[in-house]
Amino acid sequence: MRTYTPRTLAGAAIAFSLFVLTATTLALPGHAEVPATPAAPAADAATPPAAPAAAPAAAAAAPSGLPPLGQEVLAAPDSAKIAEITFVQNCAYCHGNQGSGGKARSLQCRDMKPDYLFETISNGKKRGSLVMPPWKESMDERTRWQLAAYIMSLKNLPSCTK
Numbered sequence: 001m002r003t004y005t006p007r008t009l010a011g012a013a014i015a016f017s018l019f020v021l022t023a024t025t026l027a028l029p030g031h032a033e034v035p036a037t038p039a040a041p042a043a044d045a046a047t048p049p050a051a052p053a054a055a056p057a058a059a060a061a062a063p064s065g066l067p068p069l070g071q072e073v074l075a076a077p078d079s080a081k082i083a084e085i086t087f088v089q090n091c092a093y094c095h096g097n098q099g100s101g102g103k104a105r106s107l108q109c110r111d112m113k114p115d116y117l118f119e120t121i122s123n124g125k126k127r128g129s130l131v132m133p134p135w136k137e138s139m140d141e142r143t144r145w146q147l148a149a150y151i152m153s154l155k156n157l158p159s160c161t162k
Contacts, residue, residue, distance in 0.1 A: 073145035080153040083146035099154045109160035117148035
């Protein structure tokens with residue numbers, strides 16, 4: 001039986017932390033939208049008079065009450081595919097391959113609302129001793145909406161048909 005000393009446990013924790021930080025900060029193939037994200041808010045910020053007038057119109061156009069970026073990302077046909085890599089790197093450890101479950105509940109074949117998913121990804125969740133960390137500090141808003149789109153796509157897997 002192998003015994004683990006505090007030194008080996010600390011080393012493993014540091015190695016895992018470095019892996020997570022590296023995985024979330026690397027520029028991945030197919031993520032051309034990520035660098036463009038800071039430019040989009042700057043363009044909106046450059047036109048402050050138009051932003052207040054557009055906000056009520058966007059809210060009226062979207063009965064679900066999603067913000068404009070959320071509507072844009074969820075409407076894009078490639079959002080789920082782009083987020084698949086991010087999911088594998090950051091979420092599969094607990095949620096399993098393609099959201100099949102593991103330490104955390106399965107995400108497959110479930111009908112979840114996009115705003116609930118975005119909120120949970122952003123702020124994390126605690127249920128008993130299980131803790132999902134908040135990702136809003138390490139993932140930009142577009143990436144979190146793309147993850148919500150990917151998780152929503154898991155309800156359409158072939159294994160979900162009855």
